[in-house]
Amino acid sequence: MALTDEAILKIRDLIQSDQLAPGSRLPPEQQLSAQLGLSRSSLREAVKALELARVVDVRRGDGTYVTSLAPRVLLEGFGFAVDLLRDDSLPQIMEVRRLLEPAATALAALRITDDALEELAGLLTRMRAAADDAEQLIGYDTAFHRTVAAATGNESLTSLLDGLSSRTLRARLWRGMISGDVSGQTIAEHEAIYRALRSRDQFLAQAVALIHVDTSESWLRTLLSRADERRPA
Incomplete structure (x- = not known):
């Protein structure tokens, strides 16, 4: 040793x-x-x-x-590590996110406060207004998911999800979605998550969160596929 x-x-x-x-x-x-x-x-x-x-x-x-x-301290570097992953590793990160985020959203539906719901509503309004601005959307999207995760009251889970959905990964997705004209669909999925949380329906919240992560995962695979096609043989 x-x-x-x-x-x-x-x-x-x-x-x-x-x-x-x-x-x-x-x-x-x-x-x-x-x-x-x-x-x-x-x-x-x-x-x-x-x-x-x-x-x-x-x-x-x-x-x-x-x-x-504290988990938020010890897991702080996790997102930095995710940012450094090569393209061929990112689908694995999305798979892990697909396992954790819907479950976390279901838990948030049982524990979310009225103040947190009000914060999410405000973020949705700003997302709609910034539908064609990737940089603003990245910030609002990050804040939205961080608020949902924080509503679970589980600091370890919040820190893990924050790392899995790093700002760099979100930036790549949002820029691709805007250029592919599917940002409206993704914003609508955020709205569905909000409505499920507002109704405090844990099963609906889990389902719509799974749909949202699946959309992101599918779009990431599309971006990676396009990148492969552009690489010289």
């Missing part, structure tokens, strides 16, 4: 055993390296890796702290 990997695992064990609780400050480098039986260079590399993973927060001139370890 690489020394840096060993250092990461040892720090992880301290966190999992609550010897380092969320929000707590790590001991000074010299003390911690001696405690874990590690070189200071290995410890530094481990801390850098854990900072990138949002496990620790390095505050210059103050020290290194364990983050809150």
Whole structure:
């Protein structure tokens, strides 16, 4: 095992055993390296890796702290990873979204508040007004689905769905849909999701969400197919 990997695992064990609780400050480098039986260079590399993973927060001139370890923090980099996936991996991401988003929408139908419904109604109004503007639609679409996911009250699920439906992926879909003159259909599907949520019908909400994800998935496959056709042999 690489020394840096060993250092990461040892720090992880301290966190999992609550010897380092969320929000707590790590001991000074010299003390911690001696405690874990590690070189200071290995410890530094481990801390850098854990900072990138949002496990620790390095505050210059103050020290290194364990983050809150909340799902929204630890899963923050998930969407960034999705953005880096190659085209041939994106259909797999859409399949995962198809498994999770309809179930999340059904759960939201049981838990959504009147304030959240009002927010969705406002977003729909703005989406209709921006039907030919991809950049605005991307923002409204992202906010719409984030509001639905947040209505579940499940922070882990919300963070996962946010990553699966990253802004970059939405941008590719919306630009393709506008050029293909199917943006109106997609907006109508958002309206159907809203009506199902407003009626608090979990089964209808799940069904219309599945239809919407299927539309996005089908259109993504169309975009990828066109891209393949344009590539030189």
